[in-house]
């Protein structure tokens with residue numbers, strides 16, 4: 082690849098974008114220096130704010146011609162540094178792509194621009210009795226484009242699936258500036274399922290400029306049951322027992338004592354404060370269906386040793402019980418200056434063992450951990466509490482986090498269930514995949530992006546980097562050469 | 569079962585690696601139940617059927633892993649014993665149907681619009697790529713976004729991107745009970761009713777229209793179904809299971825004709841297409857089976873104009889099976905094929921020329 086010609090690229094971009102569409106001054110660039118993983122910051126070379134698909138095509142072609150890397154950005158709520166800028170790269174913000182283009186209630190589809198916020202989709206279609214099911218906790222802020230790029234999940238994905246299961250079609254601008262439609266408005270499309278491949282591709286394969294999502298009818302009725310347990314393992318077994326009983330809850334979540342207390346103090350949800358583990362189980366459907374299942378769920382939870390089992394008294398109570406869970410991150414955030422959120426996923430039967438190990442390591446590292454997670458699908462979110470201003474704490478936190486992720490892999494799970502690899506977990510990719518798989522990923526990337534200009538250094542490590550990490554890995558800690566990411 | 573005897577990975581790997589060295593095309597075969605599907609392949613047969621056996625199944629995890637040559641029938645029997653199922657209701661089309669074949673063909677049964685397609689249930693795969701390298705993607709957990717999702721990509725790729733050797737799928741509890749209702753309706757009214765009902769929170773799980781009748785399946789608890797029936801009306805059909813299985817496997821009398829069969833996949837609420845012939849609608853209108861004398865271009869154009877695509881499912885010109893792709897999209901798919909199968913030896917041409 083020829084060296085990037087930044088000066089020529091800058092001049093060309095200024096011609097291609099409308100006034101105000103290219104940010105160049107440090108003060109304007111500053112807000113883009115990080116995403117939701119604020120421990121990593123870097124000023125981008127430039128920020129482009131195109132307004133039309135044609136402008137995106139032209140910008141991408143221009144960057145390709147000048148050898149300048151492109152990092153796409155939606156709302157910047159990502160938790161793995163996927164939208165972390167490059168100092169010699171263009172940050173391509175999709176913020177101006179914020180229109181809902183079409184709603185097709187008969188086929189239960191909505192076509193939106195990628196910068197539309199997740200929650201705005203459900204709001205726009207509510208009048209038709211429909212909604213968009215994937216509901217990341219960040220749904221008031223995160224964009225649909227970012228959701229697709231990360232294959233975002235939420236509390237309802239056990240029953241209703243992840244983003245990939247709820248997307249019908251995508252429009253993609255390739256590095257060559259070509260506009261492709263992947264998937265379609267029917268229930269399948271001919272050829273390879275590239276729409277599935279693009280989900281979770283973290284901006285490495287192309288720029289999404291339009292997304293058609295599938296909508297579902299709003300259930301008639303939803304009810305939540307909360308159950309308290311004296312023991313985390315018991316709670317984990319109870320979750321498994323609910324699923325084994327043939328019930329598929331809309332949401333099946335769990336919080337440990339620290340998280341429960343923090344949430345209770347923050348939003349006064351009405352949680353029992355002394356439980357070692359709290360399980361929230363939501364059922365939805367027709368009222369008759371839900372009533373029938375509620376009785377069975379309550380019986381299973383009691384049988385499995387729950388000390389308290391209670392239903393929400395009314396809709397307001399139900400929303401309050403969920404408000405506690407949804408606010409768990411910020412609530413835990415009040416307990417320490419900083420927290421670090423992990424995202425490993427494990428086969429559920431390892432839950433007790435993994436949580437016990439994390440608790441032991443928490444003592445060892447001297448860093449408290451609160452656990453809030455999607456228990457139904459085994460997606461853990463240990464939140465490690467630390468103080469970035471204390472010398473060495475961030476490094477200790479990252480080393481602790483890396484160990485948790487490697488434990489998840491060792492249990493047959495994965496380093497990331499929904500937040501993506503980004504820059505954050507790139508080294509743990511070396512633990513999850515062998516050299517042949519990583520090489521295969523790079524080959525797939527080259528099929529889309531032969532020059533390696535789309536979000537380089539993210540998501541998939543080079544073999545050289547893994548070799549380096551392998552050597553350092555024994556002691557944990559940060560890499561001495563962060564610039565290796567660029568290779 | 570002698571486990572080792574059913575692990576043929578080493579020999580499969582050697583065969584693919586040798587074929588790669590010699591640039592010799594392979595025709596990957598499972599149970600042969602879907603050999604009719606896709607374009608013809610010339611190549612040395614690579615039989616995956618012997619590579620069989622359940623690798624892992626813990627009902628409360630809602631995940632099952634099996635070698636690709638495992639018969640679908642064995643998997644379904646095991647799941648049924650634990651009150652679970654493959655919710656995408658894969659068509660068998662014959663007694664030999666295997667898990668790998670079902671995933672490779674990417675076909676789903678009547679529950680598809682409500683439960684999801686094969687690709688929605690694939691959690692992980694092990695494959696041999698076109699160099700004969702054994703690779704694993706995805707996993708045995710519900711959520712996994714580490715690396716590109718190459719496992720879902722295998723669904724519907726007809727074995728052209730890799731030889732599937734093992735698959736992990738999400739499984740679901742079987743509904744407590746099911747009921748099938750029948751309504752007298754013409755096709756247009758049936759499509760309209762399906763669109764209207766699908767937009768309401770009803771426990772629908774299948775909808776088919778044929779010969780003036782709309783068949784609707786409900787799944788859920790006794791109480792839930794009773795409630796839905798009160799809202800919907802219709803006549804109950806005895807032995808609904810037999811009806812839906814015959815539809816899934818094309819044993820329904822509609823499919824008896826020896827004529828070339830078209831499959832049109834369109835947005836479900838599309839009004840009846842202006843194509844003469846005998847038709848049957850599945851997926852609430854989303855999947856339309858058609859026997860017609862209309863020229864291929866006309867069938868494809870009708871599907872395209874409705875926002876979908878048409879496949880020559882059985883018979884007819886086997887060189888021209890799938891809806892042609894726009895040139896830049898086909899070019900990208902060819903580059904992707906090369907990324908996984910650089911010598912182009914895996915089922916070459918089964919999907920499109922050059923794929």
Ligand SMILES: Cc1cc2nc3c(=O)[nH]c(=O)nc-3n(C[C@H](O)[C@H](O)[C@H](O)COP(=O)(O)OP(=O)(O)OC[C@H]3O[C@@H](n4cnc5c(N)ncnc54)[C@H](O)[C@@H]3O)c2cc1C
Nearest residue numbers: 155156157158159163217218224226227228230234284289
């Ligand atoms: C408090 C909090 C709670 C959260 N809860 C959840 C949760 O419950 N579940 C969950 O899954 N996530 C959660 N997240 C993470 C985050 O919100 C999601 O990953 C979300 O999908 C990111 O969307 P975004 O628009 O902010 O994307 P960004 O952060 O801007 O970008 C994310 C990635 O997508 C790429 N990208 C963005 N837009 C495009 C595009 N148009 N084309 C190509 N690539 C693009 C970027 O390059 C980057 O790699 C949470 C985050 C926070 C801060």
